[in-house]
Amino acid sequence: MGLLRRVLIIGTGGTIASEPTPGGYAPLRNDAFFRRIRQHPQLSDPDSLSSRSGTATPTFSSPVETVPVGKNIRYPTLRTPVLDEHGARVEYEILDLDRHLDSSEMTPAEYNIIASLLEENWDLYEGFVILSGTDTLAYTASILSFLFTNPGKPITITGAQIPLSQPRSDGWTNLLDSLYVAGVLPYAGVGIVFHHQVFHGCRATKTSPNLFNAFQTPCVPPLINLNVKITHQSRLPPRSSALPPRIIPLATSPTVISASIHPGITGTLLAAQIDAVPTCRAVILSAYGSGNLPISEEAGILGALRKAVDKEILVVVISQCPIPNVYPLYTQGRTLLEIGVLPGYDLTHEAAFAKLLWLVSRKDLTFKNRQELFQIPVTGEMSVEGGARGL
Secondary structure, eight states: OOOEEEEEOOOOOOEEGOOOEEEEEEESSSSSHHHHHHHHHHOOOOHHHHHHSSSSSOOOSSSSOEEEEEEEEOOOOEOOOOOOOTOOOOEEEEEEEEEOOOOGGGHHHHHHHHHHHHHHTGOOOOOEEEEEEEEHHHHHHHHHHHHHSSSSSSEEEEOOSOOOOOOTTHHHHHHHHHHHHHSSSSOOEEEEEETTTTEEEETTTEEEEESSSSSOOSSSSOOOESSEEEEEEOOOOOOOOOOOOOOOOOOSOOEEEEEEEEEEHHHHHHHHHHHOOOTTOOOEEETTTTTTTOSSTTOOOOHHHHHHHTTTTTEEEEEEEEESSBBOOOSSHHHHHHTOEOOTTTTTHHHHHHHHHHHHTTTOOOHHHHHHTTTSSSSSOOOOOOSSSSO
């Protein structure tokens, strides 16, 4: 008999779980999603289902016996058919959160719930799949990358551009690939599985609401390509029995704000945005090109940034460019560095947000500690020497 690993799928809603409603597609919380998966021949072995129940293979309309887990729901165990030439299979369960969300509604509170569920179930499964809406999927992956550094097990995040309830859904292959990565491949870490590729979780960004290949890692290649022949980077993080570090509860009050530099912006406008959020502890400044912004005395931006740093607010400059690179080689960058404004190197916006949220949630760190740690790669999220050169 081939390899058999157990995987937990955590459902949060999103497009992949959406159903048609009079008001448009919505991520309803019902068992239709499970019943569809149970009927899919590549995701559920009918012989396994009938042998366990002692009856004929369940139909789509057959009842589903669920188990409440707190406010969440756990569905019956499913097992895939053989997934490779070595006879590998994956046995998996779906744990649905009590409230399905459009991913644009995700907040740090939901990330705390997901992280807690991963921690609670860590010893029971050999891999994990998070089902997410695509709009904030890259944020979810980045945040989990900081909460679970060097996890020793795969934590894959996936979703769909078309719901499973609709024809031509890409969710089927994304889900199958995710189970294969989480349950079969010799890989550990937080990764996004989408359109037959696995991306480094804190390097990816959503690049299209329309294309099936909706995610890219602009500064590094994909970790794994799931083509006819599976190829991957020479050094994939291996599976291990080591426990990940204990997760850090994320601050749920607004602590990280984002501001975009645009022609005509002034220090007064920037300061007003920062001052409007009393709990603000970090600012992401999306600047031109390699981190350029108006620093003339008339603009007043330098003064506003200096004031923020003096209040022990982390200020980070990232690039608005699709392929980011902010490196303090030029006079302007050095001027910002002198007042305590930090370069974002080749961080995506998602990774910058996740890292800052993780840092300001760390009660064990001083402001100076946070500044120093921001400039050090923690989980492969950025390249700091010579700009964006990859891992």
